[in-house]
Amino acid sequence: MVEKGGLEKAKVIIREDECKGCGLCIEACPVDVLFEQNVLNRMGYHPAGYKGEGCTGCGICFYQCPEPGAITVFKKGYVEEEVT
Amino acid sequence: MAKIIRKSDSFYPIYEHKSGAKDVTHYCPGCGHGVLHKLIAEALDDFQIRDRTILMSPVGCSVFAYYYFRVGNIQCSHGRAPAVATGIKRVFPESIVISYQGDGDLAAIGGNNIIQAANRGENITVFFVNNAIYGMTGGQMAPTTLVGQKTTTSPRGRSVANEGYPVAVSEMLATLKAPVYIERVALTDAKNTNKVRHAVRKALQIQIENKGFSLVEVLSACPSGWKMTPVQAKQWITDYMCKQFPLGVFRDTSAEIEPSPAVKNEFISHDLFKKLDIPDKPFRAVKSETPPVNYQNPRLKIAGFGGQGILLLGLGIAQAGMQMGYQVSWIPSYGPEMRGGTANCHVNLSNKRIGSPVVSQPSTLIAMNLPSLEKFECEVIPGGLIIYDSSLINRPPARKDVEVLGIPATKIADDLGNTRIANMVILGAYIARTSIIPRQVVVDTLPVFIKRKNLVPLNVKAVDKGIEYVSQ
Amino acid sequence: MGKQLIKGNEAIVKGAILAGCRYFFGYPITPASEIAEAAAFYMPLVGGTFLQAESEVASINMLYGAASGGIRAMTASSSPGISLKQEGISYCAGSELPIVIVDIMRGGPGLGNIAPEQSDYNQMVKGGGHGNYKLIVLAPNSAQEMCDLTMLAFELADKYRNPAVILADGFIGQMMEPVEFPKAVEKIPEKEWALHADADDEKKLICSIQLDPDVLEKHNLKLQEKYKKIAAEVRFEEYYCDDADLVLIGFGVVSRVLLSVVDILREKGQRIGLLRPISLWPFPSFQIAQLAQKIKHFLVVELSNGQLVDDVKLAVNGKKPVLFYNRMGGIVPSPEEIIAHIEKTVKA
Structure with missing residues (x-):
């Protein structure tokens, strides 16, 4: 992590409770940094998770995911304040 | 380019209308609808058109699209979204109207509606989700179901012999002249999904620029209906659907059309009477002498064959009668009485409120051919009046208890050079015999119901000949 | 003011325009076609829209869409055409859209004939479509009332957010009588619920689906309450x-x-x-x-x-x-x- 306004590393945040475990993001991720979690979410699905490292911020997973709010992708150099 | 890719503002932050969890959609895992929703919402954000967008939710799995899109929403009946979209777009030409439809909705029950909206070139954007199945109702056959594909209503696979071939909507609509842009895309891998994104944006851009109708057909996965995993379903689109439904642009005339601003409807409320051809002067009844008792409050039946101006003759009496301050009614031959090539009309002139406008027992019969005289002579009340065209009817009425006036109206008209004004000769004879309407009132009202104004003087001449004949 | 000898069917269109109606969606059918013809002629002269739809079904759905925008809109047809519109009429009732539907009744059942009958009474008064709804049904018996009741139909439809019907027969439609046209309606009521193609639209929804039985029952109870209020509008x-x-x-x-x-x-x-x-x-x-x-x-x-x-x-x-x-x-x-x-x- 760096100071506000500085260069942040790319990352992906998955809202586990909005994930239906379809696996399309995992299948599509070109750098293979997503995985199916063992835990069950409130809907009874195994949600996708981020391995924590290696996201390039390409956004492919976002556009494969059918849920509007389940995935948020942060590109390299995003500004933290944008996150609401 | 935004550094954060996230849920668009064009989605409601919370899906208030939805029951259950209000932060996730109702769609099944791996369903294509959600992805298309995201691509549309993102475009509404980027083009800053959310505030003026109105979305049609269809019947099918996307029946609840209105849960999610933070725009004006109309939920439509099955297949009718293009008609509903037409209605609201005509009210708000400046709005962005999206018709979101599935294959059963658009290609089966609503087939004609999409064809006609496309053919009218409605300036709307249609997103057509083709997943080859009825998802919402539990996996029945769709018009786009592939040959051999098993569904709950094609349990042995779609058979060409029984159900025909899948409907190729994009190809079909592309044969029409009006549509501006028609493309088929597929929600499969990242590359194809990006093409969907571009197609969505292009289609909306065309509407923003007021260029006309666009439709994007989106091949989309239905893992539940197909009984596959989401990953398998995507592969199935590539392996099977894309072969039946080739991807590509089927029509694009967008480059040839200049962008233009939408023209708002102007509600015109001035000079309405003038625009509606309603006389704007206070009505004043013409005063005249009271006619003899037996001619008062006449109930007329006027009959002849088509082309003799029977209806116009009745109209002339009604029009002039109104000017005299009478209550009047006029009914054309209509319904069962129209049989047999005869024309007739019923006219009432009365000092008091008119009950039945249908004249069953006429006080005056005007017969302009023999069948009419034969048919209606018996209906005339005792002491009534029968006027007949003696140049076409070679026997006088048989009734002895009525007043009879024969006038060679057609011959007189021929002498004036126009057979068709025999009706006006009769009109002249009628008013001369009964004194119910002064000549001047008839002359003044002729221009109201005679459409070709240059014929008015000739008609006046015919009326005068009729008056002259009776007065001799 | 403005007395004119006019067909009932034409009086309907003029009355509608005087009532502020500027949208007509219809499909030709005897004995109602003069209404569409007059609308086709006059609507463009007053900044209005006339559109001949591809079907009766399309025309009622165009009306559904247009009425969602809060304007005054109408359609006209005759018995078999009304049968086709019934699903859409039910949607308009369920979504509480104020529209005006004219039915110039003809003979039935089936294609029947084009002569005057009154056998649409049940399909209009009792609701020929599905669901628990009521239409306001007005029955003119003169050309004057074809104008006056059309204007009233628009007023009542707006007042109660409910479809209103002019139920006339072929004779009343085809008959010519003098009509004294009243002054045009000056102001059409603002409709907060309607779409306006602006930022407020996100708070609005034109919809007849209520999946939750409790919610749908509540909606129905609300409709029934409204119908009790409309009972005060009885005219005879x-x-x-x-x-x-x-x-x-x-x-x-x-x-x-x-x-x-x-x-x-x-x-x-x-x-x-x-x-x-x-x-x-x-x-x-x-x-x-x-x-x-x-x-x-x-x-x-x-x-x-x-x-x-x-x-x-x-x-x-x-x-x-x-x-x-x-x-x-x-x-x-x-x-x-x-x-x-x-x-x-x-x-x-």
């Missing part, structure tokens, strides 16, 4: 009912014939009167029940197999005999025919 005409022994009941062209019957028999000294429902829903049940206290018989005359008569019987509730005379197939009985029936069947 009484003619010589005060001292009558026999009261005739009929609407549309039949009521005109019955007017003649009353005139003729009153001249002969008979105590006969006429009650003409102008609004078929709300129905003048209360007035009929009141009459049932003091008169001897009712005679309902209809151009159908007996549809209005059911509502009369409900109102009379067995207190007095309700006699019935009807013609079908497009035949309008003459006053003499009805008088003969009265003389044969009604014992003083």
Whole structure:
């Protein structure tokens, strides 16, 4: 992590409770940094998770995911304040 | 380019209308609808058109699209979204109207509606989700179901012999002249999904620029209906659907059309009477002498064959009668009485409120051919009046208890050079015999119901000949 | 002001425009086509839209879309066409859209014929579509009322956010009579619920689906409450009912014939009167029940197999005999025919 306004590393945040475990993001991720979690979410699905490292911020997973709010992708150099 | 890719503002932050969890959609895992929703919402954000967008939710799995899109929403009946979209777009030409439809909705029950909206070139954007199945109702056959594909209503696979071939909507609509842009895309891998994104944006851009109708057909996965995993379903689109439904642009005339601003409807409320051809002067009844008792409050039946101006003759009496301050009614031959090539009309002139406008027992019969005289002579009340065209009817009425006036109206008209004004000769004879309407009132009202104004003087001449004949 | 000899069908269009209607979606059908033709001619002259739809089904759905925008819009058709529109009418009732539908009734069932019948009474008054809804149904019997009741239909539709119907027969549509056109409506009410293609639209929803049974029941209860309020809009005409022994009941062209019957028999000294429902829903049940206290018989005359008569019987509730005379197939009985029936069947 760096100071506000500085260069942040790319990352992906998955809202586990909005994930239906379809696996399309995992299948599509070109750098293979997503995985199916063992835990069950409130809907009874195994949600996708981020391995924590290696996201390039390409956004492919976002556009494969059918849920509007389940995935948020942060590109390299995003500004933290944008996150609401 | 935004550094954060996230849920668009064009989605409601919370899906208030939805029951259950209000932060996730109702769609099944791996369903294509959600992805298309995201691509549309993102475009509404980027083009800053959310505030003026109105979305049609269809019947099918996307029946609840209105849960999610933070725009004006109309939920439509099955297949009718293009008609509903037409209605609201005509009210708000400046709005962005999206018709979101599935294959059963658009290609089966609503087939004609999409064809006609496309053919009218409605300036709307249609997103057509083709997943080859009825998802919402539990996996029945769709018009786009592939040959051999098993569904709950094609349990042995779609058979060409029984159900025909899948409907190729994009190809079909592309044969029409009006549509501006028609493309088929597929929600499969990242590359194809990006093409969907571009197609969505292009289609909306065309509407923003007021260029006309666009439709994007989106091949989309239905893992539940197909009984596959989401990953398998995507592969199935590539392996099977894309072969039946080739991807590509089927029509694009967008480059040839200049962008233009939408023209708002102007509600015109001035000079309405003038625009509606309603006389704007206070009505004043013409005063005249009271006619003899037996001619008062006449109930007329006027009959002849088509082309003799029977209806116009009745109209002339009604029009002039109104000017005299009478209550009047006029009914054309209509319904069962129209049989047999005869024309007739019923006219009432009365000092008091008119009950039945249908004249069953006429006080005056005007017969302009023999069948009419034969048919209606018996209906005339005792002491009534029968006027007949003696140049076409070679026997006088048989009734002895009525007043009879024969006038060679057609011959007189021929002498004036126009057979068709025999009706006006009769009109002249009628008013001369009964004194119910002064000549001047008839002359003044002729221009109201005679459409070709240059014929008015000739008609006046015919009326005068009729008056002259009776007065001799 | 502005007296004109005009067909009932044309009077409807002029009345509608004077009422502020600027949208007409329709499909040709005899004997209602003059309405579409007049709308096609006049709408563009007043900044309005006329669109000939691809079908009756499309036209009612175009109306559904247009009315969502809060403007005044209408369609017109005749019996078989109305049957086709019924699904859309149910949607408009469910979504509480104020639209005006004109039905110039013709003979049925099936393609029937183009002559005047009144056999759409049930499909309009009782709701020919699915679901628990009511339409405001007005039944003109003159060209003047074709104009006046059309204007009233728009007003009531807006006031109650409910579809309103002009139910007329082929004769009333085809007949020409003098009409005195009133002044144009100056201001159409603002509709907060309607879409306006602006930022507020995200708070609005035009919709008839309520998946949750509790929510749908609540919606239905709300509609029923509204219908109770609309009951106050009942309209009818009484003619010589005060001292009558026999009261005739009929609407549309039949009521005109019955007017003649009353005139003729009153001249002969008979105590006969006429009650003409102008609004078929709300129905003048209360007035009929009141009459049932003091008169001897009712005679309902209809151009159908007996549809209005059911509502009369409900109102009379067995207190007095309700006699019935009807013609079908497009035949309008003459006053003499009805008088003969009265003389044969009604014992003083």
